[in-house]
Amino acid sequence: MSDISLNARGGRRKGSLLEYVVIGVIVAIIPLFSIFIQGFATLGNLRVIASNSAALVILSCGMGMVIISRGLDLSLVAAMVAGATIFAVLINAGCGAPVVVALTLLAVVAIGFANGWLIAYVEIPAMLATLASAMAITGLFRFGVLRGEFLLLLPKTNPAVVFFSHDILPGLTAPAALMIATFVLTWILLRFTTLGRITYAMGDNFQAARLTGLPVRRATLLIYIYAALTALLAGLVTSASSGTVDFRTVTNGSLLFEVILVVVLGGIPLRGGRGGMRNIFVGAALIAVLRNGMTLFDLTTQTQAVLTGLVLIVAIVTDNYFNPRDTETDTVGDL
Amino acid sequence: MSTMKNSLLKAVTGLTICASLALGSFAAKADGNIAGKKVIFVPIAMGITLTEAWAKRMKEHAAIYGYNVDVRDAAFNSGAMSELLAKAISEKPDVLVVHNPTVQLLARQIKQAESQGIKVLQLNLQSNQPSTAFVGANWERIGREIAEDIVKACGAGSGKSGEVAIIPGQLTAADSVIMNEAAFKVFNAHPEIKVVSNQASDWEPEKARQITATVIQQHPNLCAIFGHWDVHTMGAGKAVKDAGLEDKIIVYATGGGDDKTCQAVEDKILDRVWSYDADGQGRDAGTMVDVLLQGGAAADHSMLKIESPMKIIKLGPTYSKELCFKL
Numbered sequence: 308m309s310d311i312s313l314n315a316r317g318g319r320r321k322g323s324l325l326e327y328v329v330i331g332v333i334v335a336i337i338p339l340f341s342i343f344i345q346g347f348a349t350l351g352n353l354r355v356i357a358s359n360s361a362a363l364v365i366l367s368c369g370m371g372m373v374i375i376s377r378g379l380d381l382s383l384v385a386a387m388v389a390g391a392t393i394f395a396v397l398i399n400a401g402c403g404a405p406v407v408v409a410l411t412l413l414a415v416v417a418i419g420f421a422n423g424w425l426i427a428y429v430e431i432p433a434m435l436a437t438l439a440s441a442m443a444i445t446g447l448f449r450f451g452v453l454r455g456e457f458l459l460l461l462p463k464t465n466p467a468v469v470f471f472s473h474d475i476l477p478g479l480t481a482p483a484a485l486m487i488a489t490f491v492l493t494w495i496l497l498r499f500t501t502l503g504r505i506t507y508a509m510g511d512n513f514q515a516a517r518l519t520g521l522p523v524r525r526a527t528l529l530i531y532i533y534a535a536l537t538a539l540l541a542g543l544v545t546s547a548s549s550g551t552v553d554f555r556t557v558t559n560g561s562l563l564f565e566v567i568l569v570v571v572l573g574g575i576p577l578r579g580g581r582g583g584m585r586n587i588f589v590g591a592a593l594i595a596v597l598r599n600g601m602t603l604f605d606l607t608t609q610t611q612a613v614l615t616g617l618v619l620i621v622a623i624v625t626d627n628y629f630n631p632r633d634t635e636t637d638t639v640g641d642l
Numbered sequence: 643m644s645t646m647k648n649s650l651l652k653a654v655t656g657l658t659i660c661a662s663l664a665l666g667s668f669a670a671k672a673d674g675n676i677a678g679k680k681v682i683f684v685p686i687a688m689g690i691t692l693t694e695a696w697a698k699r700m701k702e703h704a705a706i707y708g709y710n711v712d713v714r715d716a717a718f719n720s721g722a723m724s725e726l727l728a729k730a731i732s733e734k735p736d737v738l739v740v741h742n743p744t745v746q747l748l749a750r751q752i753k754q755a756e757s758q759g760i761k762v763l764q765l766n767l768q769s770n771q772p773s774t775a776f777v778g779a780n781w782e783r784i785g786r787e788i789a790e791d792i793v794k795a796c797g798a799g800s801g802k803s804g805e806v807a808i809i810p811g812q813l814t815a816a817d818s819v820i821m822n823e824a825a826f827k828v829f830n831a832h833p834e835i836k837v838v839s840n841q842a843s844d845w846e847p848e849k850a851r852q853i854t855a856t857v858i859q860q861h862p863n864l865c866a867i868f869g870h871w872d873v874h875t876m877g878a879g880k881a882v883k884d885a886g887l888e889d890k891i892i893v894y895a896t897g898g899g900d901d902k903t904c905q906a907v908e909d910k911i912l913d914r915v916w917s918y919d920a921d922g923q924g925r926d927a928g929t930m931v932d933v934l935l936q937g938g939a940a941a942d943h944s945m946l947k948i949e950s951p952m953k954i955i956k957l958g959p960t961y962s963k964e965l966c967f968k969l
Contacts, residue, residue, distance in 0.1 A: 344860075346859055349859065359852045359855060455689040460902055548851060549850075549851045550847065553846055607813055607842065609813065
């Protein structure tokens with residue numbers, strides 16, 4: 308348990324070297340961007356960075372927790388759009404806020420539960436289970452719920468839509484506030500709760516965690532339900548901000564890629580058991596600053612994708628170098 | 643009496659035979675020679691009003707003449723689209739209707755289909771490869787007209803900054819390529835116009851919103867946004883509205899002009915939309931398919947073309963909800 312506590316306190320083992328590399332890159336590019344990109348170093352731009360990164364950070368909190376437990380949730384973006392779709396359909400049908408919230412929560416919890424059950428009880432590898440559920444969710448919602456539609460427009464005057472897209476306090480948008488709230492909640496979950504300790508134990512050595520009697524199956528269920536809930540929140544923030552629910556967010560695939568990028572870049576190894584919220588903050592900061600800088604620099608979307616892909620490759624190679632697989636970590640279920 | 647009966651019977655029988663023959667010949671004429679023929683439509687994706695309107699109108703034409711229109715939905719997946727088109731070509735339809743996502747992606751397959759005697763109608767988005775027919779918007783004209791309008795609103799003598807942001811769908815998409823070329827030709831003749839951003843949104847409203855929110859911060863005096871599709875440009879318009887700049891920045895877009903576009907104009911999410919009227923395009927496409935199935939083709943084997951008439955949707959004395967269609 309002392310090992311688990313050590314990890315829960317921030318995982319200060321050799322894996323954190325990647326985190327310092329990324330922090331170094333951020334420290335280097337911020338002055339460069341400030342000097343060479345007009346409008347980068349302004350308070351307004353900082354607010355834009357926070358607002359534009361809200362969904363990414365919220366999703367990364369869910370994904371981070373899953374990855375720390377040595378899992379992977381490829382259905383996160385599908386669940387995000389599915390949650391937003393239910394929300395939009397019910398709002399467009401004129402349902403009251405309590406009904407909308409209750410039904411949307413229920414549906415998303417069901418998605419998380421299904422993922423957790425497939426992984427914990429049917430013992431399907433997380434990557435395959437969540438890939439299959441992502442495809443099933445997308446197909447079901449596109450053809451069963453939306454009858455082939457790709458886009459749903461949200462009524463911009465609806466109080467719920469207004470709440471998720473406007474300022475809660477002067478200068479603090481609802482997306483940014485919800486991002487901070489999710490970040491703090493995930494930190495509390497990982498740092499101070501039994502579930503958090505079990506999450507680290509599962510990621511560190513799943514078999515050992517199970518043999519010592521930890522309720523790893525129930526913990527897996529809760530972890531995937533929590534991830535689905537973060538997906539719902541991200542979906543509500545995104546759809547309210549743009550006024551649309553767009554299924555191409557799932558089919559294009561770039562958001563899921565960015566979420567994994569944030570977690571890995573921040574220093575949470577894909578084999579789990581290490582890392583924490585600081586790592587997610589570091590990873591998200593790099594991606595958000597890079598994305599913002601590249602947009603301000605007027606780089607094309609394709610160039611941005613190439614550069615982001617290069618960053619991911621470098622991060623994974625670096626991660627592999629600092630965290631080589633060995634007999635301790637290279638166990639069943641490893642990715 | 644019996645003679646009379648026989649005569650009457652003969653007359654009735656004769657009339658019946660004549661009527662049957664006449665009806666038969668009419669049926670053959672009414673169907674032309676196109677009843678039972680096969681048309682396959684491969685759109686970039688169904689589930690958007692643009693393609694739904696086209697499919698609906700083409701099916702109406704098919705119902706009149708008794709031919710079949712089969713829709714194969716690529717669901718925004720370029721790889722799937724090439725496979726669907728290959729499968730469609732192998733089925734040897736009489737006419738193939740394609741909706742090109744980029745100028746290059748389906749060029750080889752369009753050439754292959756034409757070489758096998760399949761007439762290819764390109765709908766709204768044209769490939770580099772010419773084919774029997776094209777029905778759709780004149781993207782050069784839209785790009786040029788919007789750019790000229792931007793020059794009037796933001797250029798010399800307007801008192802505005804002249805800063806313009808362009809949000810294409812994809813930089814290699816046929817419409818984006820042609821509109822950008824036409825627009826830059828106009829802008830290059832007006833050095834006071836500065837294109838401060840030209841970043842594709844992948845047709846996604848949320849990406850367009852994020853790009854716009856960032857660009858507005860960098861260029862607070864931005865004068866106009868030129869979005870290449872009304873659907874994703876609504877995300878850009880939302881960012882403008884959230885920043886409280888809807889009276890300062892003019893949001894231009896182009897699109898099929900359904901009722902949601904008119905609603906966006908009324909909500910000041912979009913300001914000026916060049917609509918190519920997808921509903922009318924569907925009818926034009928249906929007519930073109932009828933003609934192609936009846937053997938119509940240009941005498942010199944050049945491309946038959948129907949250019950969609952434009953409607954400009956903006957608030958003011960010319961505005962009416964009737965400018966938009968509802969499926």
